[in-house]
Amino acid sequence: MATRIRPSSKRCAVIGGSGFLGRYLVEQLLDRGYSVSVFDIRQGYELPGVTFHLGDLCDKQALLAALQGVSLVFHCASPAPSCDDRALFHRVNVDGTRNVLQTCQEAGVQKVILTSSASVVYEGTDIKDGKEDLPYAKKPIDYYTETKIQQEKLVLEACDTQKGFLTVAIRPHGIFGPRDPQLVPILVDTAKRGKMKFIIGDGTNLVDFTFVENVAHGHILAAESLRPESPICGKAYHITNDEPVRFWDFMSQILVGLDYDPPKYRLPYRLVHVLAMLLWLLVLFLRPVLQLRPTFTPMRVALAGTHHYYSCTRAKEDLGYRPLVSLKDAITRTVNSYSHLRRVA
Numbered sequence: 394m395a396t397r398i399r400p401s402s403k404r405c406a407v408i409g410g411s412g413f414l415g416r417y418l419v420e421q422l423l424d425r426g427y428s429v430s431v432f433d434i435r436q437g438y439e440l441p442g443v444t445f446h447l448g449d450l451c452d453k454q455a456l457l458a459a460l461q462g463v464s465l466v467f468h469c470a471s472p473a474p475s476c477d478d479r480a481l482f483h484r485v486n487v488d489g490t491r492n493v494l495q496t497c498q499e500a501g502v503q504k505v506i507l508t509s510s511a512s513v514v515y516e517g518t519d520i521k522d523g524k525e526d527l528p529y530a531k532k533p534i535d536y537y538t539e540t541k542i543q544q545e546k547l548v549l550e551a552c553d554t555q556k557g558f559l560t561v562a563i564r565p566h567g568i569f570g571p572r573d574p575q576l577v578p579i580l581v582d583t584a585k586r587g588k589m590k591f592i593i594g595d596g597t598n599l600v601d602f603t604f605v606e607n608v609a610h611g612h613i614l615a616a617e618s619l620r621p622e623s624p625i626c627g628k629a630y631h632i633t634n635d636e637p638v639r640f641w642d643f644m645s646q647i648l649v650g651l652d653y654d655p656p657k658y659r660l661p662y663r664l665v666h667v668l669a670m671l672l673w674l675l676v677l678f679l680r681p682v683l684q685l686r687p688t689f690t691p692m693r694v695a696l697a698g699t700h701h702y703y704s705c706t707r708a709k710e711d712l713g714y715r716p717l718v719s720l721k722d723a724i725t726r727t728v729n730s731y732s733h734l735r736r737v738a
């Protein structure tokens with residue numbers, strides 16, 4: 394019979410710890426004196442004090458081995474939203490998360506912190522100062538969001554204070570910062586292809602973009618506040634920069650910071666959305682013979698042309714959360730870190 398190592402409160406595991414957010418989480422945890430194991434399908438970097446366990450989170454035996462002696466688990470692994478593979482999202486985010494919860498219980502883990510997403514309530518229409526009690530989206534904008542909803546429900550429903558198995562979900566929105574493989578690279582690539590000339594809508598829609606260090610900080614506060622008697626058990630928390638910004642101002646600041654021209658011509662939101670829907674239907678129709686990846690998907694157009702910002706009052710009250718880095722400083726640090734993507738004259 395295998396012997397179980399007694400969990401220590403400063404020993405934690407980060408599932409998805411090789412990824413963008415995961416690595417910041419690992420760095421902050423080390424700074425706070427935790428010993429950290431990373432479980433991921435790839436090893437993204439090397440860092441003294443971090444042990445890597447490579448495997449798929451759907452594989453119970455691999456995960457069980459990585460969770461020995463661990464009392465606290467952060468689960469921030471997911472296929473990238475852009476991959477558009479329904480079966481993969483379901484296998485990893487839903488079945489895989491069920492496996493994470495069962496394996497954590499078997500390994501004697503006491504606390505699970507899930508990285509969910511504020512988009513679990515977003516349906517492509519305006520959300521202004523959205524609170525956590527908004528209902529889950531009935532028509533999620535994509536498969537990624539559909540499975541993030543199911544994932545969050547599984548994790549929050551597994552919370553059982555009697556058994557000492559405690560869970561909480563963090564819902565960040567629009568994470569950005571140095572080393573992000575998504576937001577700035579997509580934006581620069583779009584600009585290089587001459588497709589960043591247009592503002593969709595009137596350009597006044599407000600959105601949350603959240604600096605990655607603030608998101609990691611919110612996760613650690615949640616972990617350290619999670620106790621059987623605390624009000625946070627089984628709840629979801631928005632973590633944002635608490636400074637909603639005009640979507641197009643944010644994009645323009647990054648572009649100008651990297652010497653690209655900001656978008657200046659206005660296009661009506663409804664028109665662009667309908668065109669993106671028609672294009673999407675065409676892509677689906679042609680899919681058996683031709684794989685096309687349009688820049689203007691209905692989901693992207695909705696993200697670019699609607700308000701979607703969220704209140705983080707609950708996190709401030711229950712977790713004592715305050716963003717560590719302001720939006721202004723976050724943008725400066727991010728732009729400076731992407732000097733290799735700067736426009737060459």
Ligand SMILES: NC(=O)C1=CN([C@@H]2O[C@H](COP(=O)(O)OP(=O)(O)OC[C@H]3O[C@@H](n4cnc5c(N)ncnc54)[C@H](OP(=O)(O)O)[C@@H]3O)[C@@H](O)[C@H]2O)C=CC1
Pocket residue numbers: 408409410411412413414415432433434435437448449450451468469470471472473485489508509510511541564565566567568569575
């Ligand atoms: N980025 C954002 O703006 C937002 C992100 N989130 C959530 O935050 C979390 C982290 O996002 P982010 O850091 O951007 O994502 P990343 O893709 O950078 O990190 C996720 C990590 O998980 C790994 N992974 C994927 N599938 C598996 C698997 N089956 N088993 C083990 N590891 C796996 C990935 O490997 P590989 O790279 O090889 O796939 C990657 O290393 C996700 O849950 C995401 O849904 C929520 C809101 C906004």
Ligand SMILES: CC(C)=CCC[C@@H](C)[C@H]1CC[C@H]2C3=C(CC[C@]12C)[C@@]1(C)CCC(=O)C[C@@H]1CC3
Pocket residue numbers: 566567568575576577579580583588589591593600601602688689693694696697
């Ligand atoms: C706040 C939030 C949910 C951010 C998510 C990040 C991405 C979804 C964005 C990163 C770059 C963005 C982008 C567009 C849409 C949203 C992003 C993919 C456009 C495609 C919107 C339409 C355009 O004119 C081009 C934009 C390129 C960058």
